[in-house]
Amino acid sequence: MTDQNRKELLHKTGELYKQFIENQDEQRAAKLAAVMKKAADEEVYIAFTGHYSAGKSSLLNCLLMENILPTSPIPTSANLVVIRNGEKRVRLHTTDGACAELEGTYQKDKVQQYCKDGEQIESVEIFDRYTEIDSGVAYIDTPGIDSTDDAHFLSAASILHQADALFYVVHYNHVHAEENVKFLRSIKESIPNVYFIVNQIDRHDETETKFGDYQAQVEEMLCNEGISREALYFTSVTEPDHPFNQMGALREELSRIEQQSKSNMQALTEQKVRNLLKEHTEMLKKDETGAPSFAEQLNIHTGLVQSLRDQLDEAEKQMTEAEKRMQEEINRILKNANLTPFEMRELAAAFLESQEPSFKTGFFFSKAKTAQERDKRRNAFFSDVAKRTEAEADWHMIDTLHKLAKVFDVYTAESEKLIQAYRTPLDISIIEHAVKHGAAFSSEYVLQYTKDLAELIRKEAKREAADIIKVLSAMVKERVSKDVQTINDRLVQESEKLVFLQEQARLENNAREKTDRLWAIWEEESACPMHIDTEWFKSKKTRVAAPEQKQGRSQLTAQPMPKSEIKMEQEMPLQDQIKRFYTLSDILGECSMLLKQTSAFRERVKRLEERKFTLALFGGFSSGKSSFANALVGERVLPSSPTPTTATINKITKPINGNLNKTANVVFKTEDDLTAEILQLTGIPKEPAGRSFTEKWEKAVKKNRLQEEHVKLISNFLLAYEKYQQYIQEQKKLTIPLSELKPYVAEETTACAVKEVTVYYTCPLTEKGITIVDTPGASSMNKRHTELAFQYIKDADAFFYMTYYQHSFSKGDRSFLRKLGLVKESLSMDKMFFIINAADLAKDKTELETVTDYVSAELVKEGVYEPQLFTVSSKEELVGKPESFYNQFSKVRKHLDRFIEVDVKKASAAQLSSEADKLCETVFQLHQSQHQSREEKEAQKQCLMLSFERTAADIEKRRNSKTIIEKVKKDTREQLYHIAQRLSYFANDLLKSAFHPGLQNGDWKKNVSKAMTTALHEYLFEYIQEIKTLDVRMSGFIERHINEEWLDHFQKTLNEDGYFSVYAGDQHSNGIQLKEVEPEIEERAFEQELKEIKSPKQFFEQKGKATFIEAVRMKLTKITEAWIKNEEESLISHYTAHLRRLQEDMGEKAIAQITDQKETYLRGYAEGEHAKEIEMAYQACISWKNSDNTIKM
Incomplete structure (x- = not known):
């Protein structure tokens, strides 16, 4: 770079820097200064980034042959660390813009602590006489790009724009994580040299996968992203002599980069400045937020504030006018009600005539006949009046009151019951009260009489309706007062926002002028001023003393760990309880009177004894699910692999x-x-034509221009189909020995055609009736994996979510875990266990506690509160190594045993215990009746029958209850509303990440179209998962209600009554079937939005991206609303039908059981017929009860 070029560049960038500061973009101003400082110093930046806990810091320590940087299995590098060759010192840049230096000798531990302190320290510069770094070279360590801490991610991104070379470091087990591909696509074009390092290859197990095969998979993935195999390195810090360790080759490449020519420094610098200028102008236009302009927002918000004011007026008006409006409606109904029509007058006349003193009837003017005729006419007339009142007034009143309750939003089970019970209180005396004695009987009098009668009826109706109106008005006032407060609070907030938007809209008007001025500064070719500040870019930071370091391990908000030490020695084991139940059934089975109840009791005991349990394993791929399953059963049963395999259960x-x-x-x-x-x-739009499966897809490969990865995928399917065609077509099961299992679950050329594999293996765990289900990865790039895994959330009796010790929580886990958080709160018991696998990597107890605290806190962030969290080493458990502080496998087994034996079976065992007691109580009552007199027995029978009638009525009431149905409807609509909200936010984030600058590489239109297709598929998948989550939540909601209604409330009522008991049974097997939803979404629906994308420049530099994202998001929102509207009634019908089936089933069972019990009592009350049987049963029950008075759970 010539001196003149340097001065011109400094002049332009100096002016740009001033404009950045003036526009309050300190972040990019700082970046601009950093770029120019780097250019002035002619320094080469080599950045190391990648997954958190992939070993970046350890790798740098190894390359520098000195323990400089802190290392930990959780995100530690909370700030940037820059390592340079120079006089020994440390420079700290604080987050408040100051600077501190530690000169000369310093404590490494203290410096490493600063590297972890992201709150106070923004970056750390470490200088020393390192032999491994040339002068003019800086090594940069960044936080993990997949860290869940946004501050970590921003810290990593802030330096990468300056890098001359980027080394992307990943953990051996997480090469195929989706974040890798996304990040590489977004960054590879803006950095001259991009490398891919697979670290910690010491975790490789040659018995699981050949290293050559693993290497080929990695090379193929990078090749698809345009990164050559020469840029790939495999390393191990802990095992320098590992046969596949390429640390030496990596050092050589670093040396080559350090020696590279600086002749292109000016061109690279100008490109970086131009990129920052683009970012800054986008910031001025608010492009990066994806939001509408402030002027548009102001217009919308003005309408919103006015709307809130209108709502407030309307609410206050409702509060004062509700009762008046209701009264007016009732008056209108009654006024318009034709209560005494023309057709009635003949009956009225007949009645009035009969009221005349002179009225006589009968041939001989019999008084009896006259009285009889009067009664007949009176009853006929009153019957007609009552019918017409019901038809003309009551029905309309009920409908109107219903509508009013809905209008004023007080339509509840309580108000519905009140309104439905409305009837105008009519008594036969009302027709007599309207009679005016002494009036001459005539047609005119009949007309007047009917008018008077109608008024009397209206008065009665108004008086009866007034009580209902009073209740409804009180409900309205209670609701509206809450609404008024809510609207008022929001109005204050939105009014404040309105003031803000007014100011921002004013500022926005200046944005275009500023943008034009900035580009003019950069593109002008005027002579450089004689006197310019050539060091404007140097730091002007205030020198301060080094900040005080914070004490303590971590500031994580972790929930308390569950106490895993469970004492069970005082509890009666379930098997002993089952034996006692069988003993009782054997004793009472000899009593013919109790044969039916005893047989049913024994059958229920048998079901509990033989119940099967499903234990599902979830987690990201390579989190160690298969290894954990193998450790649970004690042998390498399932093959495991460091790469995602197939969607096989x-x-x-x-x-x-x-x-x-x-x-x-x-x-x-x-x-x-x-x-x-x-x-x-x-992504092929439709099934190709062809006579056979093979012909179809061979044609598809030739006809469609498919990506290489898709061609290979179809080839794998065709190979598998050809090999197993008979089994696929005839759906025959293939039985194989365990030694031949691996290809069917871990090799894609076979496993892609496999739906499910069931391994039969005898071990203590499976002998208990437990089936282990190893699901596909929950956060793999392969969406099939998550699709299949999710199905087991609902059906499993318990499940473990696996995380990896050195990579415990990445962004790929978030969506799945968030759904677990939504589901967890709806479960009747906590059946989720969280496992940190590979805990043998822990250096000591302190590090282990740090990791567990971190994972617990991250789970809480995703809505999983009070997680049951354990650390294990499946590897060590499998080889039989003695348990240590990091391996809690014995605690996991204890927790699982207790959960299955106590928590899951507890409800069933408790019901059986209660039923056993009731059987004994029945025997005791029958025995007592044998010593009663005939009169006492008769009294007992009457009490029994009354109790039976009460209980049967109670059962019918519960079976036909509509309260829970209304709750289900309300909860479904509410959850669908929240789903729509979540999907709107999801769409915004999805589109921002999908349409990134990397799309400019290659065919722009094709890349944009592909990005749209991929985004739509992801959105569709997210919607389906949300609906499945709703199914699971509603299933839990209904199951809880049934248990409360029939196991708690009803059983309590029965216990108080004393005669009957009902066994509700286990509802687990009757859960809601997951509803199949198949919404459709096509790219052509967005043709208009895609047409608006003219060019990369228009899209990324002229607010095209923001407009596009908002337009697509709005259309997706409308599509989603249509989906939800289409599904809403179907879902409600689905859930309510399931609830009604359960209620009907429970009602039928209950009626049958209490009927049997009633018949038993009645036979026992019979004189002396069963005295001997009852006596024997009585003595046996006494003995059984005395053997252990309390069945301990």
Whole structure:
């Protein structure tokens, strides 16, 4: 760079810097200064970034051959660390803009603590005479780009724009994480040299996967992203002599970069300045927020504030006018009600005539006949009056009151019951009260009489309606007072925002003028001023003393860990309880009177004894699910691999139905399944034509211009189909020995056609009736994996969510965990267990506690409160290594045993215990009746029958209850509203990340179209998952209600009555079936929005992106609202039908049970017929009760 060029560049950038500061963009001003300082110093920046806990800091320490940087399994580098060759010192840049220096000798521990302190320290510069770094070279360590801490991510991103080379470091087990591809696509064009380092290859197990195969998979992934295999390195810090360690080759490449020519420094610097200028002008236009302009927002917000004011007026008006409006409506109904029409006058005349003193009837003027005729006419007339009042007034009153309750939003179960019970109180005397005695009987009098009668009826109706109106008005006032407060609070907030928007709209008008001025400064070619500040970019930071370091391990807000030490020795084991239940059933089985109840009791005991349990394993790929499953059963049963394999469900269960131990049944997908999967994964719009499966897809490969990865995917399906065609077409199970299992679950050329594998294996866990289900990864790039895993959230009796010790919580886990958080609160018991696997990597107890605190806090952030969290080492457990401080496998087993044996079976065992007591109580009552007189027995029978009638009526009431149905409807609508809100936010974030600057590389239109297709698929998938989550939540809601209604409230009523008991049974097997939803969304629906994208410049530099994202988001919102509207009634019908089935089923069972019990009592009251049986049963029950008076849970 010539001196003149340097001066011109400094002049332009200095002017730009002033404008950045004036426009309050200190962040980019600082970046601009950093770029120019780097250019002035002619320094090369080599940045290390990637996953948190991938070992970046450890790798740098190894490269520098000195322990400089802090290392930890959780995000530690909370700020940027720059390492340079120079006089020994440390420079600290604080977050408040100051600077401090530690000169000369310093404590490494103290410096490492500063590197972790992201709150006080923005960046740390470390200088020393490092032999491994040339002069003029800086190594930069950044926080993890996938850290859940946004401050960490921003810190990583803030330096990358300056880097001359970027080394992207990933953990051996997380090479295929989706974040890798997204990040590489977004950054590779803005940095001259991008490298990919797979660290910690010492975790490789050659018995699981050949290293050559693993390396080929990584190379293929990078090749698809345009990164050559020469830019790939495999490293291990902990095992320098590892046969595949390329640390030496990495050092050589770093040396080459350090020696590279600086001849292109000016061009690179100008490009970086131009990029910052683009970002700054986008900031001025608010492009990066994706929001409408402030002028548009101001217009919308002015309308919102006015709307709130109108709402407030309307609410206050409602409060004062509700009762008046209701009264007016009732008056209108009654006024218009034709209560005494012309047709009635003949009956009225007949009645009035009969009221005349001279009225006589009968041939001989019999008094009896006259009285009889008067009664007949009076009753006929009153019957007609009552019917017409009901038809002309009551029905309309009920409808109007219903409408009013809805209008004023007080339509509840309480108000509905009150309104539905409305009837005009009519007594036969009302027709007599309207008679005017002494009036001459005539047609004119009949007309007047009917008018008077109508008025009397209206008065009665008004008086009866007034009580209802009073209640409804009180409800309105209570509701509206709350609404008024809410509207008032929001009006204050929105009014404040309105003032803000008015000011921002004014500022926005100046944005275009500022943008034009900035580009004019950069593009002008005027002579450089004679006197310019050539050091404007140097830091002007205030020198301060080094900040005080904060004490303590971590400031994480972790929830308390569950106490895993569970004392069970004082509790009666479930098997002992079951034995006692069987003993009682054997005793009472000899009593013919109790044969039906005893048989039913024994059958329920047998169901509890033989109940099967499902234990599902969830987690991101390579979190160690298969290894954990193997450790649970005690042998390497399932193959494991560091790369995502296939969407196969793998089960481990005890041998049944003639299947041998250590064999496996393989179930293949159907042709339709395979076709649907290929269409989903490749994006091919429709199924190709062809006479056979093979012909279809061979044509599809030739006809469509598919990406190489999609061609390979179809090839894998075709290979698998050809090999297993008979099993696929005939849906035959393939039985194999365990030794041949690996290809079916871990090799894509076979596993892509496999639907499910069931391994039969005998071990203590499976002998308890537990089936382990190893699900696909929850955060893999392969969306099939998450799709299948989610199905087991609802059905599993318990499940473990696996995380990896050195990579415990990444962005890929968030969506899945957030849904677990939504589901957790709806469960009747906490069946979620969270496992930190590979805890043998912990250096000591302190580090382990730091990791567990961190994971617990992150789970809480995603809505999983009070997580049951354990640390294990599946690897050490599997080889039988003694348990240590980091391996809590024994605690996991204890917790699982207690959960299955106590928590899950507790409700059933408690019901059986109660039923056993009731059986004994029945025997005791029958025995007592044997010593009663005939009169006493008769009195007992009457009490029994009254109790039966009360209980049967109670059952009918509960069976037909509509209260919970209304709650289900309300909760469904409310949850759908929240789903729409969440999806709107999701769409905004999704579109921002999908349409990134990397799309400019290659065919712009094609890339944009592909980005849209991918985003729409992801959005559709998210919607489906949300609906499935809703199914699980509503299933839990209904199950809880049924348990409360029939196990708690009803059982309590029965206990108080004393005669009957009802066994409600286990509702677990009757859960809601997950509803299949298949909404459609096509890219062509967004053709207009895509047409608006003219060019990359218009899109990224002229507010095109913001306009596009908002337009697409709004359209997606409307599409989603249509989906939800279409599904709402179907879902409500789905849930209420399920609830009604449960209520009906429970009612039928209850009626049958109390009827049997009633018949037993009645037979026992019979004189002496069963005295001997009852006496024997009585003595046996006394003995059984005395054997253990309390069944301990």
